[in-house]
Structure formats: structure tokens, C-alpha cells
Amino acid sequence: MAAAPFDIPALGDPARHPVPAIKADAMAASRPYVAAEAHQQPLGFPGELTEGWEKRAIDHMGGLLSKYRSLQVFMDICVKCGACTDKCHYFLGTADPKNMPVARADLFRSVYRRYFTPVGKLAPGLVGARDMSKEVLDEWYSYFHQCSQCRRCSVFCPYGIDTAEISMAARDIMDSIGQGQKYCNEIIGKVHKIGNNLGLPAPALIDTLEGLEEDILDETGVPVRLPIDEAGAEVLLVTPSADFFAEPHVLGLMGYAKVFHAAGVSWTLSTKASEAGNFGMFIGNYEQMRKISMRIREAAQELGVKRIIFGECGHAWRVAYSFLNTLAGPWDFLDPRYPVPQHILEFTSDLIARKGIKLDKSGNDGMVLTVHDSCNVARGARMGDRPGGQFTIPRDVIKAAVPKFVDMHPDTICDKTYCCGGGGGLLTDELIELRVKGASPRMEALKDVVDKEGVTHMAAMCAICKAQFTKILPYYDFDREMVVSVHQLVSNAIVLGDND
């Protein structure tokens, strides 16, 4: 790997990983590109910061405080105990104290105090209250874009204070005054205009799917279909658009197709809902999130499907599992025997358990697998019918498909999992330093099992995780092909042929 213009954190033992001494403002200069007018206006946000933005920001803050109990309560009840200070992967990787969850939240809280609490109005110095100023906004822009909204801090806070909620609110306020982030807003614009985050038009999608059908036929001799816009199919599959495009994502998509084929369940993709991701969540905007979700409802109604299944993507699954019913329900026109929506891993694991499909582990010979629990799956959503299903179901599927599976250090998996470093709308090149450093706790735990257990591959169930890892693994001297889709493993192992 080419030398990077910044230091790459040294990896130690995940069991005793050291907490860095704080380095004030180490990452103050890290900020994503600001959205231009062309990215702002299609979303209904002002094109740029104009006169009087301070007041508009405070007004918007007041609105959010009255709409979101989470925000109001989290602003008031932090006791500054510091239990969260060593829990954020960005703090661990960068040592910048403003990446400690409580300090990040305090950037917001200091303004809240000044305008919405008696003590902050009377004696600002006592509680660290600050006027909304350009300096504060600059800090917000830097540090609320150094939070991947992974919610790890919320697990450990004695009151469940979720800094992700605060980052979302801050980003919503910044959008509302004309200081949006280019990466997210440009992508949301593409979803509205073309239908998916990557901006793949329908003909390109159809072309890609035909190509994949040929690949599978060449490789297996079995005509597995990847249908799109097929009215009357039983299942609508909504998957991240990265699945149409890049490796290892696309290998996962072929896996889904093979599972449907082997199970004999008719399914279809949709050009209208050709994206599972919902960046409306990253920018904390309910209306955008709702608008993006409505496409899925419309597609399901137009195609007349009975069930909706989501492909492998972390935040997409969080929005789908936790919010879709709220945002775009009720889903009473679908078959009530199935939860709405389902995750492809729920579908596959159920088939494996019922012997509806057969897996032959020799398809993945020589591989030793570990799994990365994507944060939005682990801490934001569930799978199956009991708490913690999101941890067991992916592991069950992987174990059924590979010869050997090992977990990483217990402090770094399941609900304590570390973010890949690229979530929350930070998967953009100008933030590469942050992404590399933020990935260090995950890399440390990975290196540990590579060294001790001979792990060869790490499975991920999120498009952002997969994209982030393929990019940053080489910085830590790993092969970028180490990261695989869970359904890529299924794809390698599944026994095709007659399904009767």
C-alpha cells in the first residue's frame, strides 16, 4: 500500500487495548465537502448559509426538541460521568477528545443550554453554554461528521444516551440552514431522480442482471434467474445498489438469487425500489426518510407482491426493521403470515433449518471465517422472533456454509461491536483518514483472530461495511478480498439442481 499522509494506528491486543491520551483538536480539520446548491435544493434545503442563519438554527433546534423525546431527554440528563469516553471507535482511533461521545454531544448541548435552559441563559459559564456562532457551526460540521451513528456509546451509557440521535439532529439543523454534506445529499438526490444511491438507470440494471445470470449459468450449469419488475412475483427483494455493482456485494446478490431458486420461491427486484439504503436517516430528516421509504410501498403495490425481503445492508435494515412500518405502513396488503419486512438472512436461515435448501461446506474449503456485526444490525435492529436474533441468525447461516468459524474478541462483537469506520454517511474519500483511524479497533480484533486462529475471511452483512473494508484493509496490510458477503458464502456452498 502506498504510504498514507497520516499515521496508521498500531494494533495491539483487543483484550487490553489501550485508551489513548487525549490530543486536543487532532481531527479539527477533518470535514466532508459541503453540499452545493445543486445538492441542497432538490431536497428542499436552502442552497447556502445566508444572513440570520443563527436564529434559524435555534428555531429549528426548538422544533426538533419538541418533536423528539430522545433529543430533549438526552440534552438534559447526561451527568458527564465519562463512562462513554472510551467507547467510540473514532476517539480510540484519533485520540481527539471531541470524538468522545459525551464531548461530541456537548457541542450540541452547549447551544441547547444557552437558548433553552434557565441556567444557560443566566450563567452560561457555569454549564459551558455557548452562543450559536460560526465557530460553533464549524465544530459541528467537523465533529458531527465524525460520528458514524453506530450507537456503541448508547449501549454503555447508564441512561442510554444515544449520541447518534444528537448527530442526526445536528445534521438536520445544518441542512435546514444551508450547510449540508455533499456526499449524503447528492446520493439522496440520485435516489429521488434515478431510484438508487449509485445512480444506475434501469437499462444498466437490467443489463447487469442478465450478465449475472450468464455468469451463474457458466459456473454452475443451472439457469438461475435474476428477475426485475416482474409483476405477480411472491417476493420483492430490496437490496443496496452496491449489490448490482461491486465485489464482494454482487457475489452476495448471486447468493440471494440461488437461494430463491433452490427454494422455488418466485421473486423480483424493482427498478423503482432499486435501493435498500436510506440516507434520510444519516441526515436525521424524517421527511426524506419517509419519502425514500414510500418508493418501496409503491413498488410492492404496483408489482402485487406478497412479501418484502431486504438484502444485506446495515442501516437499510435498521430503517426497514425499525421504521418502515411507521414510515410507509400499514402493510395490510401483504401476506400476513410473514413479518414486514424480512431480512434475507431470516429467509435463508429458516430454509436451512427446515432443510428447504442444502449447503455443502466444501464449497468454501480452506476458509476460516469470522463475522463483523454491522452496528446498525447489531444495535439498531433485530432479526427473527427473539431478542438477539440479529447475532445468532447470521452466525447460524455462516456456520452452515463454511468449514470453520471463529468469533472475534467478546468485547468487540454483538452489541459491543465496533463500527467499520465508514457508516453514517462518512464513506467518502475526503474522510479517508477518519475512516482508516476509526477502523482500528475492528482491525485490532481481526488481526487477533488472524494471528491466533488462522482466520482467512471476515463476513459482513452491510454494503457500507463491505465497501469500507475493501478500501481500508490494505492500510492494515490485509488483503482487500478478505471481506466477503454472507450470501457469497451461501452462494459457494448451496447445492443447486432440482428443487422439488
Place this chain on the structure above:
Amino acid sequence: MTIFFAILFCVSTLVLVAGLAMKIAQYARTPAPLKIPTTPAPLTKGGVALRLGREAVLFESLYRANRLLWLFAIVFHLGLAVVLIRHGRYFQAEIGFLTQLVQPLAQPAGLAMVAGLGLLLVRRFVSERVRYVTRPSDILMLVLLLGIGVTGMAMKCVVHTDIVAVKAFFTGLMGFELRPLPNDPLLGLHLLLVCLLMIVFPFSKLLHAPGLFFSPTRNQTDTPREVRHLAPWAARLEEK
């Protein structure tokens, strides 16, 4: 002194009760438009009650986060709880069962409270990361509580106060009858600090006590697929 404290007590009780009621009403009124429980989350209301109970009594998440801090916090809060129950004797004509039960624990509990607070205060300065997020109000709050604890302990162990008279004062106050408070500077300081605490409570981070129960990440059931969870303001978007 008697009249001064009688008035101060009435005012600070009023501030505490009204302030807390307003804050709680605000929390209860503010909608939670989306389901955001931290997983693995309970699926039933009973499960939620259990989860909140464990957080409130055992500080479960804090235990996972930081054992030493958990210990300091438990020592302080447990001590405080016992001391508070024990103070019931100043307000009850007939001393209640619970108050009697903790009687023998009063002194160790007071000590635990003061020790816990002391440790929390030292930690604020010793730990670099905690120091970074500390504001003057965080220290003042600890000092205030410490002042209450130390003056209370001093009255118990060093310079005894006429507690029979204190009890008469408070039980009298509750019946809107003025009975004399002993003229004791230590007692005066103790009561002054307590009143101050009651007044700042609804405006400070002490709101974490009621706030915990309103925290959506902890008090929601994990049932978004089964039940539609629509806030009133979000429902209005649908009408458009």
C-alpha cells in the same frame, strides 16, 4: 431562624415539585416518533420494566461500561438511599417500618455517601478524559452534595443536634404550624444546602433520575414490525 427556614423550605419544596412536574410533563408530552431501543431489547412491557428496574437499581449498563465508576456510583447512591429513608423519621409522627429497618445502617450509609462523593470528585480531576468534559457545575454539584453529607455526619457523630426539636419543626411544618428549630449553625448550614439542592434539582443534571425512565433507548419495546408507531406530528405528514 425558624421563620426563615420555614419559608425557605416551603419555597424550595415548591420549586422542586413544580419544576420536576414541569420537566416530567415535558418529557411525557414530547413524542418519540421512531422506535429506537438499544438491542437486544425486550419484546414486552414487562421486559421493559425489568430492564429499567435493573438500570435504576443495579446500574447495569454502567457496570458493563466501567467497573470502578460503577463501584463509586453504587456506593454513593446506596448510601444516599439509606440516608434518605432514614430521614423519614423527621417527617413521620409514627416511625415507619422501612425507616426503622435501616436504623442500624444509618452511620455506615452516611459514610458511604460521603466516601462515594469524594471518590467521584477526585475522579473528576484525576482522569484526563473526565476532566475534559467537566464543567464548573459538575464540580459544584458534587461539592453541594458533599457539604450536605459532611454537615449531616458531623451532627450525627460530632456535635449533636436536638433532633427531637428538629422533628417537631418538620412535623409541625407539614401541618402548617410553626414550632421552633434549634439554633444550631451546623443544622442551619445543612438545611440551607438541602434547600439549595432542591431548588437546583429541576434545572440540573440531577434530572437523570426521572429522565432515565423516559429514555427511548431503554424504555421502548422492540416491536416495530408488529405495531405501527406513529407520532401525532408524523401522522399529519400522511394527510398531505
